[in-house]
Amino acid sequence: MAEETTGIYAGQLSIRKPRSFWVDLAVRLVKEKPLGTVGAAIVLILLIVGIFANFIAPYGYQDGFRVTGAVRLAPMSADYWLGADQLGRDVLSRIIYGARISMFVGLGVSVLSTLISGFIGIISGYVGGKTDLIIQRFVDAWMCFPGIFIMITLMALVGPGIIQVIMVLGILYGITGSRTVRSAVIGIKSNVYLEAARAVGAPTRTILWKHVLPNIMAPIIIVFTSRMGAAILAEASISFLGYGIPEPFPSWGGMINQGRRYFNDALHLAIWPGVALSIVVWGINMLGDAIRDLLDPRLRGGLGRYSGTKKKLSKQLTKRLAEHEQAEQPG
Amino acid sequence: MRAYIIRRILLIIPTLILVSMIVFLTVRLIPGSLIDQLAGEMVEPGGLTKEEIAQQIREDLGLDAPIYIQYLRWVGVWPDKDGSFSGILEGNLGESLRTRRPILGEIVNKIPISLELGIIAILTGLLIAFPIGIYSAIRQDSIGDYAGRSIAILFMAIPGFWLATMVWVFPSKWWGWSPSPVYIPISEDFIGNLAQFIIPGILMGMVMSGVTMRMTRTMLLEVLRQDYIRTAWSKGLRERVVVVRHALKNAMIPVITIIGLQLPVLIGGTVIMEQIFNLPGMGRYMIDSLGARDYSIISGINVMMATVILLANLLVDLTYAWLDPRIRYR
Numbered sequence: 030m031a032e033e034t035t036g037i038y039a040g041q042l043s044i045r046k047p048r049s050f051w052v053d054l055a056v057r058l059v060k061e062k063p064l065g066t067v068g069a070a071i072v073l074i075l076l077i078v079g080i081f082a083n084f085i086a087p088y089g090y091q092d093g094f095r096v097t098g099a100v101r102l103a104p105m106s107a108d109y110w111l112g113a114d115q116l117g118r119d120v121l122s123r124i125i126y127g128a129r130i131s132m133f134v135g136l137g138v139s140v141l142s143t144l145i146s147g148f149i150g151i152i153s154g155y156v157g158g159k160t161d162l163i164i165q166r167f168v169d170a171w172m173c174f175p176g177i178f179i180m181i182t183l184m185a186l187v188g189p190g191i192i193q194v195i196m197v198l199g200i201l202y203g204i205t206g207s208r209t210v211r212s213a214v215i216g217i218k219s220n221v222y223l224e225a226a227r228a229v230g231a232p233t234r235t236i237l238w239k240h241v242l243p244n245i246m247a248p249i250i251i252v253f254t255s256r257m258g259a260a261i262l263a264e265a266s267i268s269f270l271g272y273g274i275p276e277p278f279p280s281w282g283g284m285i286n287q288g289r290r291y292f293n294d295a296l297h298l299a300i301w302p303g304v305a306l307s308i309v310v311w312g313i314n315m316l317g318d319a320i321r322d323l324l325d326p327r328l329r330g331g332l333g334r335y336s337g338t339k340k341k342l343s344k345q346l347t348k349r350l351a352e353h354e355q356a357e358q359p360g
Numbered sequence: 361m362r363a364y365i366i367r368r369i370l371l372i373i374p375t376l377i378l379v380s381m382i383v384f385l386t387v388r389l390i391p392g393s394l395i396d397q398l399a400g401e402m403v404e405p406g407g408l409t410k411e412e413i414a415q416q417i418r419e420d421l422g423l424d425a426p427i428y429i430q431y432l433r434w435v436g437v438w439p440d441k442d443g444s445f446s447g448i449l450e451g452n453l454g455e456s457l458r459t460r461r462p463i464l465g466e467i468v469n470k471i472p473i474s475l476e477l478g479i480i481a482i483l484t485g486l487l488i489a490f491p492i493g494i495y496s497a498i499r500q501d502s503i504g505d506y507a508g509r510s511i512a513i514l515f516m517a518i519p520g521f522w523l524a525t526m527v528w529v530f531p532s533k534w535w536g537w538s539p540s541p542v543y544i545p546i547s548e549d550f551i552g553n554l555a556q557f558i559i560p561g562i563l564m565g566m567v568m569s570g571v572t573m574r575m576t577r578t579m580l581l582e583v584l585r586q587d588y589i590r591t592a593w594s595k596g597l598r599e600r601v602v603v604v605r606h607a608l609k610n611a612m613i614p615v616i617t618i619i620g621l622q623l624p625v626l627i628g629g630t631v632i633m634e635q636i637f638n639l640p641g642m643g644r645y646m647i648d649s650l651g652a653r654d655y656s657i658i659s660g661i662n663v664m665m666a667t668v669i670l671l672a673n674l675l676v677d678l679t680y681a682w683l684d685p686r687i688r689y690r
Binding site: 173176289303315 | 371374375378379381382386513514516517518519520521522525526528529530532533623624625627628629631632635643646647650653658661662665666667669670673
């Protein structure tokens with residue numbers, strides 16, 4: 030008991046420099062969530078490998094046996110760490126380039142779906158009433174379609190390719206994710222600060238940008254991270270079925286599908302892309318979970334951690350008030 | 361309760377209309393060239409010319425009528441050219457562009473296969489998820505809890521299609537075993553049929569169990585901290601009674617929702633499992649139709665699946681309301 034009390038006071042009395050939201054999040058991630066930190070490291074490695082794929086990979090993803098000098102379906106060796114595929118292409122190089130595809134899909138889908146979720150969710154939640162009712166029936170309707178069925182249907186219509194995958198997954202996830210954003214908006218809607226903003230006559234645009242959006246940042250970040258792993262997995266699944274990213278581009282899902290035809294002579298073809306995929310999805314899920322735990326106030330325990338933010342809050346408040354006064358004067 | 365049921369059922373109607381519109385418009389997005397291509401593939405020597413077949417397909421799809429009439433005809437509330445009603449409401453999902461067979465008949469043949477797979481998956485999923493999830497919660501932070509949580513996380517990260525590929529690949533390489541290439545109907549050989557379904561079913565169940573396991577643990581932990589659980593303990597009840605009768609009953613409510621929400625994932629999973637394990641269910645039918653570009657089948661399957669999911673969600677909601685009276689009176 031005594032220890033706890035000192036903890037609280039120590040937390041309140043300690044004079045900390047107010048850190049930015051992101052730095053604070055990162056510090057708390059490393060301090061409190063070891064698994065989440067491992068996940069963050071995996072995501073970081075994915076980003077680095079994805080961005081610098083052409084410097085890291087020993088060969089190009091299209092280089093056949095003429096360039097690599099590998100035998101068709103060569104086993105794992107010192108020269109070709111993960112062996113070679115049916116065209117003598119280096120599997121390691123293809124997995125490295127595959128990381129670039131997964132990175133693009135993961136980030137692209139997350140960004141697109143978060144924008145769509147945010148747009149639909151904020152409008153539906155903030156405006157409410159009939160608008161909300163109508164929008165929600167649309168969301169209901171889209172959510173009825175079983176994931177892969179509607180994904181491959183749309184992919185078959187728009188044709189294979191990375192942009193198409195990002196568009197299809199981004200729109201589908203965006204519509205589904207709008208529910209989370211909507212309930213977050215409804216949750217803060219009755220707060221006094223929104224009423225106050227309305228009372229001083231702030232335009233709706235200002236209210237949405239300056240008051241609603243910053244306050245639903247936590248669920249939006251959660252939607253963002255949770256979509257990334259799902260998107261990478263979904264892309265691999267539809268590429269596995271042959272509707273995603275076409276050959277010769279090395280999507281991990283496509284590589285597994287190709288590899289399973291040669292399982293008798295070259296097991297490694299189907300194994301390694303799956304291992305890469307599992308590790309990346311695991312890492313992103315871990316990071317997502319940790320971020321959710323850190324941002325969701327219901328899951329956040331202990332008083333000591335609020336010390337840094339209280340100061341920040343008052344600072345933000347002063348700043349926003351000043352901005353308001355500025356915004357008021359010309360108009 | 362009755363008012364709640366009526367309200368819930370009424371809310372389904374606009375959703376169903378929107379579902380049918382989405383599917384209809386998706387089919388409408390078929391580029392014209394695709395119809396020509398389809399016609400080109402269907403040309404037989406001595407038969408109709410490509411243009412005639414294309415014209416035939418357009419007439420079959422009713423593409424000559426205004427779009428809203430096409431939609432109303434497809435739904436079945438507007439008379440066809442011959443004056444009869446034949447649409448979804450009359451139980452007619454249309455016919456295959458290629459084989460000209462009614463889609464509904466084909467689907468009815470294929471549903472039991474996907475259903476069997478789904479039931480095995482749900483049962484295995486729950487059999488894995490509940491015991492581990494409950495144990496994890498009542499022995500929080502024990503070694504067993506950590507092991508259970510690690511398993512859940514692992515199941516969630518491993519792609520189902522890769523796991524299935526591995527399960528298919530290794531036994532066939534080492535022991536020459538491979539899944540039967542032809543489907544064995546349950547009426548012919550029960551054991552053979554079960555042997556065919558059990559592996560893909562268990563794999564799907566494993567993939568599903570991760571989420572349910574975590575949900576069970578979280579909800580049970582939340583409930584175990586409630587006051588009435590403390591009361592139950594202080595009455596001197598045994599642990600089994602406290603957990604099963606008092607805690608589990610209340611913790612199960614959100615878990616049921618999660619299971620309901622997983623249904624689309626489950627149905628989606630059948631596509632991949634049926635593809636890998638050669639089962640001629642709905643998923644396989646879908647992939648084959650997409651390969652053949654038979655869009656009337658594709659829209660038929662999508663409408664069917666969406667309706668099934670919608671009804672299942674309704675069922676989940678009603679169960680939820682029945683279990684938790686607070687919901688009815690909201």
